[in-house]
Structure formats: structure tokens, C-alpha cells
Amino acid sequence: MDAANPILRRIYSMKGGADECREVYETWAATYERDTLEDMGYVGPAIAAETLASLLPENAVVLDAGCGTGLAGSELARRTEAVIDGVDISREMLSKAAQKGVYRTLGEADLTQPLAIDADSYDGVICVGVFTNGHVGPKALGEMARVAKPGAALVFTVHQDVWASGYAEQLERLAANGRIRVHRIIDAPYHEKEGYRCRLCIVEAA
Numbered sequence: 001m002d003a004a005n006p007i008l009r010r011i012y013s014m015k016g017g018a019d020e021c022r023e024v025y026e027t028w029a030a031t032y033e034r035d036t037l038e039d040m041g042y043v044g045p046a047i048a049a050e051t052l053a054s055l056l057p058e059n060a061v062v063l064d065a066g067c068g069t070g071l072a073g074s075e076l077a078r079r080t081e082a083v084i085d086g087v088d089i090s091r092e093m094l095s096k097a098a099q100k101g102v103y104r105t106l107g108e109a110d111l112t113q114p115l116a117i118d119a120d121s122y123d124g125v126i127c128v129g130v131f132t133n134g135h136v137g138p139k140a141l142g143e144m145a146r147v148a149k150p151g152a153a154l155v156f157t158v159h160q161d162v163w164a165s166g167y168a169e170q171l172e173r174l175a176a177n178g179r180i181r182v183h184r185i186i187d188a189p190y191h192e193k194e195g196y197r198c199r200l201c202i203v204e205a206a
């Protein structure tokens with residue numbers, strides 16, 4: 001479906017992979033929060049954080065994958081005492097996230113590539129707004145499962161437009177290989193003012 005919102009139309013038309021994503025977000029970082037939260041009614045970060053918060057153990061260490069300006073990390077910090085690390089491909093987005101003061105570390109990383117993070121590092125992984133048109137594909141779920149400790153919760157959104165592009169199959173593959181257990185996949189609001197919904201996926205690393 002073509003987005004009515006001109007910013008989303010530009011964002012969702014990306015075809016240039018990680019490099020184009022980086023460029024686009026370097027520019028969008030300045031107005032990203034106003035555009036998404038106020039104009040689009042972006043509720044993905046709050047919903048995903050609420051869900052992950054209910055699943056974390058005490059003293060949890062969490063990875064916010066594709067943390068952007070830190071919306072999900074901030075929502076999580078309001079609800080838990082978790083220590084949060086963030087990674088993103090855009091330096092400008094990361095510099096906005098740093099201003100939130102809720103992250104232990106923030107680093108540049110391309111989620112379409114192997115991550116320079118040890119296996120079994122995190123008690124939880126949150127990834128919001130990243131599995132969407134022109135951004136990161138389902139293959140990245142393997143790395144998120146790898147860096148999560150066995151038993152850790154992975155909570156991520158998949159935009160309604162891209163769900164059919166291999167997410168169910170990738171989750172089935174990872175489950176069949178004993179890497180994850182799929183707990184729940186819920187149809188949830190996403191950009192409320194634009195009418196977009198997402199699949200909110202709740203998975204346990206094995």
C-alpha cells in the first residue's frame with residue numbers, strides 16, 4: 001500500500017539497502033520524533049517496550065537493535081531498571097539517542113551484517129521500526145537470536161506491508177534449528193494516525 005504521508009512515502013520507497021538507509025536517517029534525525037510521534041501517531045516503541053518490560057528478569061541487560069533516537073530505550077527505561085545498549089546504522093540518530101541518557105553504550109552497526117557482539121550477551125532484545133519497507137530483512141533475526149542468552153525475550157515489530165516477505169518462514173527456520181521458540185505474534189497498532197499496523201513478535205532465544 002502506498003503511504004499517504006509524504007515522509008513515509010519517501011522512507012518506504014528505499015531500495016538502496018543499508019547505505020541509502022544511513023543517508024536518509026542522517027537527514028531525518030532532526031525531525032524524526034516530531035514527525036513520527038506527533039504526526040504519525042507512532043506507538044510501536046511504547047507497545048514493544050511495555051511487552052518486553054513484562055518479560056525481563058531482574059538486572060537485565062537489553063539490546064535495542066536499530067535504536068534510532070532512543071524512543072524504545074526511553075520507553076523501556078520508564079518501566080524497568082534494565083541496562084540498555086543501543087546500535088544503529090545512523091550516527092545522527094545515535095547522537096539523538098545519546099541525549100536521552102538511558103543507554104549504557106551506543107554504537108554504529110549494520111543489522112544486515114554479522115554483529116560485533118558476543119553470543120549470549122543479552123537478557124532481552126528489542127527492535128522497533130526496523131523490519132519495514134526498504135530497511136532490514138528477516139535474515140537479521142538470526143543475529144538477534146545469537147546475541148541473546150538462552151531464555152532471553154526478543155520483542156520486535158514487523159510492519160504490516162513486509163510481514164509476507166519471509167518473516168514467518170525465517171521464524172519457522174530458526175525454531176526448527178533450535179535457535180528460538182516463538183511465543184506470540186500479535187496484530188498491533190503501529191502508526192495510529194496513518195492507519196498502519198504491525199505484527200508484534202514475542203520470541204524466546206533457545
Ligand SMILES: C[S@@+](CC[C@H](N)C(=O)[O-])C[C@H]1O[C@@H](n2cnc3c(N)ncnc32)[C@H](O)[C@@H]1O
Pocket residue numbers: 018021022025044045065066067068069070071072087088089090093109110111112127128129130135136
Ligand atoms: C523507523 S526507525 C526506528 C528507530 C527506533 N527503533 C524507533 O522505533 O523509533 C528505523 C531505524 O533503523 C535504522 N536502520 C536502518 N537500516 C539499518 C541497518 N541496516 N542497520 C542498523 N540500523 C538500521 C535507522 O537508522 C533508523 O534509526
